[in-house]
Amino acid sequence: MRGLRPYYKPPLMRALQYDAYGGIEKLQLRQAPEPRTSGPLVRVSVAALNPKDALFRKGKFRQLSGRxxxxxxxxxxxxxxxxxxxxxxxxxxxxGALQEWTFSRGSLADLVAPEPGELARVPEGVDPAHAASLALVGLTALQAFRDVARMKTGAKVLINGASGGVGTASVQIARLLGAEVTTVSSEGTHALCRELGAHHAAGYAQLDEFSRSGRFDVVFDVFGNLDFTRMRGALAPRGVFVSTVPSVARVFRDVFTRWSKQQERLVVVKPRRADLEQLAGWLAKRDLRAVIDSQFALEDYAAAFARLESKKAHGKILITVA
Ligand SMILES: NC(=O)c1ccc[n+]([C@@H]2O[C@H](COP(=O)([O-])OP(=O)(O)OC[C@H]3O[C@@H](n4cnc5c(N)ncnc54)[C@H](OP(=O)(O)O)[C@@H]3O)[C@@H](O)[C@H]2O)c1
Known part of the structure; x- marks a missing residue:
């Protein structure tokens, strides 16, 4: 047929996407082309939400995520x-967890194409949903303590925001790395923090007292709202303050306090196969467990994101995809 060229129509899958930065109303569950890859292709059964999913959708990092x-x-x-x-x-x-800055890929879809370093096997006997819920937050906690703070066995650690996704993983991983753990979270979550391994569970009101204690080798500000100048007083003479939330001032201090006895550092999580395997090994031995706040069907994405953005989730929000 002259003039009509046959063209390739990629097969379609369900995917949660958006066409402009903004609120939850920008999200659309639609038919989108399946990923084309010569690497691993995963049929997603379950995904977990992270604040990053909402922050990028709102355009908070648009210099990175682009147009x-x-x-x-x-x-x-x-x-x-x-x-x-x-x-x-x-x-x-x-x-696994995707290293995404542009969100050209996403796990809230029937299929996802991770890089080989972004995934690992779920060990026998481990619920895949539990593994998914610990991927990004487990990597963040492990890399914050081991690589950024270079924490030693017996270190005294203070975790602010201990009842959320990164927090619940951090309490357990700090214990697994041999730390003495003090948590700061809302009153109703102290029992959870103790169950996860915290030696001492405190409320936000005690932050002032801690900030004058001078006894913590690591302060991990998971929620990202503490001020280094104030929390410096909580640090031991060679203590490290680690934050999860970047700002220009924090990036500056991350570089310049490296020559100080007390440092302020930023963790920027990087998916790595070996670290995912470490998390999988802990899960298999029941040394690490998932803390699930709630679970939603993919079709109920709006309610799931509303829960995430309330900042009141205790543990992880899961999305059943398959
Ligand atoms: N840099 C990185 O590589 C990296 C990686 C992962 C995450 N992050 C960032 O880390 C932060 C935390 O992530 P997440 O997954 O843990 O979030 P999340 O699970 O959504 O956090 C919810 C938790 O926030 C706590 N919270 C609410 N208000 C608080 C306050 N004023 N002070 C302290 N805690 C408060 C709540 O605890 P209560 O109800 O007990 O108050 C709740 O448990 C996010 O900003 C995320 O973007 C960064």
Missing amino acids: HFPKSCGVDFAGQIERDSGDFRAGDLVF
């Missing part, structure tokens, strides 16, 4: 390998 739309949602996932790829076989159960 290319549509954008996808979600970085944490668990599911089955779709076809043989590298050391993965079709049907293998895997979990």
Whole structure:
């Protein structure tokens, strides 16, 4: 047929996407092209939400995420390998977290194409949903203590915002790395923090007292609202203050306090296969457990994001995709 060229129509899948920065109303569950990749392809069974999903959608990091739309949602996932790829076989159960700044990929979709370093096997006997819920937050906690703070066994650690996603993973991982853990969170969550391994569970009102204590080797400000100048008084003479939330001043101090006895540092999580395998190993041994706040079907994405953005979730918000 002259003039009519046959063209390739990629198969379609469900995906949660948006075409402009803004609120939850910008999200649309739609049919979108399946990822085209020669690397691993995962049929997603469950995904977990992170504040990053909402912050990027609102355009808070638009210098990084750019103006290319549509954008996808979600970085944490668990599911089955779709076809043989590298050391993965079709049907293998895997979990992981995407390193996404532009959100051209997202785990809130039927299929996702992670890089080989962004996924690991779910060990036998471990619920894939639990593995998914610990991917990004577990990596963040592990890298904050081990790589950024270079924490030693026996270190005294203060965790602010201990009842959220990163917080509940941090309490457990700090204990696994041999720390003495003090948590700061709302009153109703102190029992949870103790159950997860905190030696001392305190409320926000005690932050003032801690800020004059001079006894913590690491202060991990998971929520990201503490001031280094104020919390310096909580640090031991060679203590490290680690924050999760970047700002220009924090990036500046991350560089310049490296020559000081007391440092302010930023954690910027990087998905790595070896670290995901470490989390998987802890899950398999029941040394680490998922804390699930709530679970929603993919179709109920708006309610799931409203829960995330309330900042009141205790543990992780899961989305059932399959
Ligand atoms: N830099 C990185 O690589 C990286 C990686 C992961 C996450 N993050 C960032 O880390 C932050 C925390 O992430 P997340 O997943 O833990 O969030 P989340 O689970 O959504 O946080 C919810 C928690 O925030 C706590 N919270 C609310 N108001 C608070 C306050 N004024 N002070 C202290 N805690 C408060 C709540 O605890 P209560 O109800 O007990 O008050 C709740 O448990 C986010 O900003 C996220 O973007 C950064």
